Amino acid sequence: MSNSNNLPGNLKYTASHEWVKKETDGTITIGITxxxxxxxxxxxxxxxxxxxxxxxxxxxxxxxxxxKAAADIYAPVTGVVVAVNPELDNAPEKINTEPYSAWMFKMKPDNAADVDALMDAAAYKTLVDSEAH
Incomplete structure (x- = not known):
């Protein structure tokens, strides 16, 4: 049973299971949930x-x-890639141990409002719970 109660409330989420963190410089950090x-x-x-x-x-x-599988990761919003996490080249298992700090890449969104329109933790939890049944 997935423990979706531990969702960080400061993040946004996508239906394809990416998390998105807004940074103070206007960029966003993306990982998988x-x-x-x-x-x-x-x-x-x-x-x-x-x-x-x-x-x-x-x-x-x-x-x-x-x-078990390969999963595609999707851009949460339109924008440009500004950084990737080099740690994952040698330690992809960080995603398993620290999914909310082991980020994959960072983007500068074309439109900050696109980020605000993504799901919040409560909406994402509802989605995950609905998939589980």
Missing amino acids: QHAQELLGDMVFVENPAVGRQLKAKEECAVAESV
Whole structure:
């Protein structure tokens, strides 16, 4: 049973199980949720988008590969990739142990309002609970 009660309230969420953290400089940090990493299992490889890549909202831009499956990671909003997490190259399992601090990539959104329109923790919890039945 997924423990979706531990959702950080300061993050936004997508229906495709990415979390999004708004940073003070206007960028956003993206990772995958506790629920997503539980579904995938032990991470073995992460492929991030290239820095400078322009992404459209919901565009496939990264891959998280586990012993069980490979999952596409989607851009939560339209914008440009400004950083990727180099730690995951050698330690993709950080996503399993610290899903809400082991970020994958950072973006500068074209429109900050797009970020505000994403799901909050309560809405995401409702989505996860509905998928579980």
